[in-house]
Amino acid sequence: MVLKGGRVVDATGSRPADVLVQDGEIVSVTAKVSAVPPGTVVLDAGGCVVAPGLVDLHAHLRQPGNEEAETVETGSRAAALGGYTAVVAMPNTDPPIDTAAAVREVLDLGEEACCDVRPAGAITVGRRGEKLAPLAEMAGMGVRIFTDDGSGVQDARIMRRAMEYATALGVTLAEHCEDASLAGGGHMHEGEWSSRLGIAGQPAEAEELMVMRDLALARLTGCRLHFLHLSTAGSLAMVSGAKASGLDVTVEVTPHHFTLTDACVASYDPLFKVNPPLRTEADVAAVRSALSDGAVDAIATDHAPHTQESKEMPFQEAPPGMLGLETALGLALTELALPLERVLALMSWQPARIAGLASDHGGPVEPGRPANLCVIDPDARWVVDPAASASRSRNNPYGGRRLTGRVRHTLLRGEPVVVDGEAQR
Amino acid sequence: MTATQQAEKRTDATGAPRHLLAIDDLGPEGIGEVMRLTDSFVEVSRRPIPKVPALRGKTVASLFFEDSTRTRLSFETAARRLSADVMTFSAGSSSLSKGESLRDTVLTVEAMGVDAMVVRHSAAGVPRQVAGWVRGASVVNAGDGWHEHPTQALLDCYTIGRRKGGLEGLRIAIVGDVRHSRVARSCVTAFAGLGAHVTLVSPPTLLPASLAGWPVEVSHDFDSVLPKLDVVYLLRLQKERMTEALLPSLREYTATYGLTRRRAELLAPGAIVMHPGPVNRGVEVAAEVVDMDVSAVTEQVANGVAVRMAVLYLLLGSGVDLASA
Numbered sequence: 001m002v003l004k005g006g007r008v009v010d011a012t013g014s015r016p017a018d019v020l021v022q023d024g025e026i027v028s029v030t031a032k033v034s035a036v037p038p039g040t041v042v043l044d045a046g047g048c049v050v051a052p053g054l055v056d057l058h059a060h061l062r063q064p065g066n067e068e069a070e071t072v073e074t075g076s077r078a079a080a081l082g083g084y085t086a087v088v089a090m091p092n093t094d095p096p097i098d099t100a101a102a103v104r105e106v107l108d109l110g111e112e113a114c115c116d117v118r119p120a121g122a123i124t125v126g127r128r129g130e131k132l133a134p135l136a137e138m139a140g141m142g143v144r145i146f147t148d149d150g151s152g153v154q155d156a157r158i159m160r161r162a163m164e165y166a167t168a169l170g171v172t173l174a175e176h177c178e179d180a181s182l183a184g185g186g187h188m189h190e191g192e193w194s195s196r197l198g199i200a201g202q203p204a205e206a207e208e209l210m211v212m213r214d215l216a217l218a219r220l221t222g223c224r225l226h227f228l229h230l231s232t233a234g235s236l237a238m239v240s241g242a243k244a245s246g247l248d249v250t251v252e253v254t255p256h257h258f259t260l261t262d263a264c265v266a267s268y269d270p271l272f273k274v275n276p277p278l279r280t281e282a283d284v285a286a287v288r289s290a291l292s293d294g295a296v297d298a299i300a301t302d303h304a305p306h307t308q309e310s311k312e313m314p315f316q317e318a319p320p321g322m323l324g325l326e327t328a329l330g331l332a333l334t335e336l337a338l339p340l341e342r343v344l345a346l347m348s349w350q351p352a353r354i355a356g357l358a359s360d361h362g363g364p365v366e367p368g369r370p371a372n373l374c375v376i377d378p379d380a381r382w383v384v385d386p387a388a389s390a391s392r393s394r395n396n397p398y399g400g401r402r403l404t405g406r407v408r409h410t411l412l413r414g415e416p417v418v419v420d421g422e423a424q425r
Numbered sequence: 426m427t428a429t430q431q432a433e434k435r436t437d438a439t440g441a442p443r444h445l446l447a448i449d450d451l452g453p454e455g456i457g458e459v460m461r462l463t464d465s466f467v468e469v470s471r472r473p474i475p476k477v478p479a480l481r482g483k484t485v486a487s488l489f490f491e492d493s494t495r496t497r498l499s500f501e502t503a504a505r506r507l508s509a510d511v512m513t514f515s516a517g518s519s520s521l522s523k524g525e526s527l528r529d530t531v532l533t534v535e536a537m538g539v540d541a542m543v544v545r546h547s548a549a550g551v552p553r554q555v556a557g558w559v560r561g562a563s564v565v566n567a568g569d570g571w572h573e574h575p576t577q578a579l580l581d582c583y584t585i586g587r588r589k590g591g592l593e594g595l596r597i598a599i600v601g602d603v604r605h606s607r608v609a610r611s612c613v614t615a616f617a618g619l620g621a622h623v624t625l626v627s628p629p630t631l632l633p634a635s636l637a638g639w640p641v642e643v644s645h646d647f648d649s650v651l652p653k654l655d656v657v658y659l660l661r662l663q664k665e666r667m668t669e670a671l672l673p674s675l676r677e678y679t680a681t682y683g684l685t686r687r688r689a690e691l692l693a694p695g696a697i698v699m700h701p702g703p704v705n706r707g708v709e710v711a712a713e714v715v716d717m718d719v720s721a722v723t724e725q726v727a728n729g730v731a732v733r734m735a736v737l738y739l740l741l742g743s744g745v746d747l748a749s750a
Binding site for chain 1: 526527528529546548549550551553554557558569570571572573607610633634635636637638639
């Protein structure tokens with residue numbers, strides 16, 4: 001197969017090139033492929049960017065346990081349509097991914113998927129924050145990220161022990177920063193809007209307290225720590241300072257935290273209920289500036305499917321979360337004043353390194369590499385249509401939004417899983 | 426069309442509001458209109474047969490997902506006095522407990538042929554969501570979580586207007602648990618919209634996290650505010666606030682923010698005392714103060730029916746000539 005007429009962009013730079021792919025690998029990257037073997041499929045990449053496939057550090061694929069909302073099959077299809085060749089599947093499934101057997105189940109489900117599916121393991125048994133999960137057993141099956149995402153590890157002593165234990169395994173702990181006692185069951189950001197709307201809020205400090213604690217514990221233990229979906233100006237400032245002092249921590253932010261504010265909740269539409277909650281305009285500005293100054297390492301989706309009926313409920317009863325896999329790239333290219341190379345760094349090679357997937361994903365587009373690639377038309381204009389999603393769910397808050405930049409083709413180990421914006425599996 | 430866009434479409438062809446979800450849907454002029462209509466309906470209520478055919482053939486459904494016998498009875502009486510048919514839905518007897526989504530429930534009720542839904546829910550925003558889902562019915566907010574209770578504020582405006590001749594320039598204090606009060610949110614907008622000066626008197630733990638954009642002053646010193654007031658509006662204190670570390674004790678609350686008999690003596694001549702009910706006698710207000718002449722609590726309840734008649738008539742009865750009714 002040949003990706004013809006595009007401009008290759010990867011961590012090493014940018015150049016016009018045709019990319020020849022055979023047996024799942026990149027065979028040649030040249031200005032113009034001369035000898036195309038007969039019968040080779042040609043995919044048009046004219047006017048497009050050919051890049052390493054995107055890597056999502058944070059997707060809820062809901063399987064096992066909530067197949068009404070999403071399955072590995074449907075979620076990975078949405079991912080491929082969004083340009084992803086690998087996603088980290090969050091462990092807050094039912095049952096949670098807190099044993100080797102549960103890891104095995106998700107890996108097996110991922111065999112036939114449209115992208116690589118790498119489960120994250122839970123830090124504690126049942127994500128209850130009380131007892132360490134078998135981290136070594138799961139690490140032995142290739143798990144590189146552990147998290148109790150959905151909630152933070154509340155007990156500082158447990159988190160300290162998990163971090164100490166993890167240093168021997170060379171794995172990363174990822175924290176959902178939310179001090180439950182201070183958040184107090186708040187359903188949105190606490191501030192001007194929550195006060196006006198009469199909805200219980202959670203203050204920015206509920207996130208920031210745990211960021212502060214975990215930075216201290218990372219210093220104490222030397223554990224590699226990844227901060228999931230940071231959303232406040234204060235959190236980003238603290239982490240930025242810690243990184244400057246040499247601490248080995250990484251940060252992701254989500255598209256909704258750089259595009260939407262708590263003012264959206266004025267509609268009381270649970271589509272805008274998400275955790276961490278949508279914050280203020282000042283926080284959105286801080287997320288955007290942290291993306292451009294390098295304080296943030298990755299854009300992650302926090303793709304969180306929920307059934308229609310669970311979102312047609314009162315705001316305080318509906319579950320938090322919104323879809324993200326199919327819109328993340330378009331939002332980043334449209335909303336952030338960043339060069340495409342920077343967006344790709346944040347969505348491909350940097351997250352690939354954090355997830356321990358750099359040997360297969362996000363690497364330079366060069367001969368001998370696995371052909372996990374996406375072809376992006378940066379000028380394609382499109383309108384988000386929630387009904388057209390490959391996800392089983394429809395909780396997309398961007399319906400009707402105009403975006404510029406869309407995935408044309410996605411290749412998984414040389415197989416075209418998306419061609420001309422259509423899923424092939 | 427999304428729920429949000431539908432909810433934005435809040436007026437009919439004649440410019441009358443289609444829904445009453447929050448006081449802002451009316452604005453000061455709309456409140457004035459409701460006050461004038463209420464005058465007519467107070468007169469109707471005094472007739473030997475207190476009933477007019479204004480809404481004959483219309484059906485009003487009350488959807489009370491949270492118990493409130495008083496507000497429900499007040500709305501249903503108002504609808505009946507306008508000759509509307511009344512349907513009652515309460516969550517306990519519904520299929521909500523059977524896993525149906527809120528939207529399914531609302532559309533099922535509307536499909537029975539309903540012209541207006543009076544909605545009460547413990548979660549803020551439900552009436553707005555319902556307004557986004559219904560196809561043709563009008564939605565009246567009968568109290569949603571901590572958000573708004575617009576008809577309560579309207580009957581309070583009417584009650585104050587009758588006693589004081591209007592709200593312009595009056596000094597009104599709203600005292601107590603503002604944070605968790607839908608009544609306070611509606612009253613602040615309504616009172617300030619009609620020109621009153623509003624002061625919130627409350628411990629910091631019972632104020633909203635942010636008062637940005639609220640047309641109010643704040644005080645923590647009831648004694649110093651009290652002598653200057655025309656209206657003291659006391660809010661109900663829920664006993665469960667004690668368990669949430671918002672207050673040390675009921676006793677301390679009463680001592681600091683309760684309208685005790687001693688404080689009642691600080692009231693200026695002609696000042697009135699109001700409360701949305703039900704009153705915790707001895708907590709936010711001393712028992713004997715509730716029964717003094719300064720208290721307008723009984724009038725508030727009495728005016729409730731006429732105000733709700735005015736609201737239903739405004740939303741559903743456009744085109745019907747009230748004078749000939």
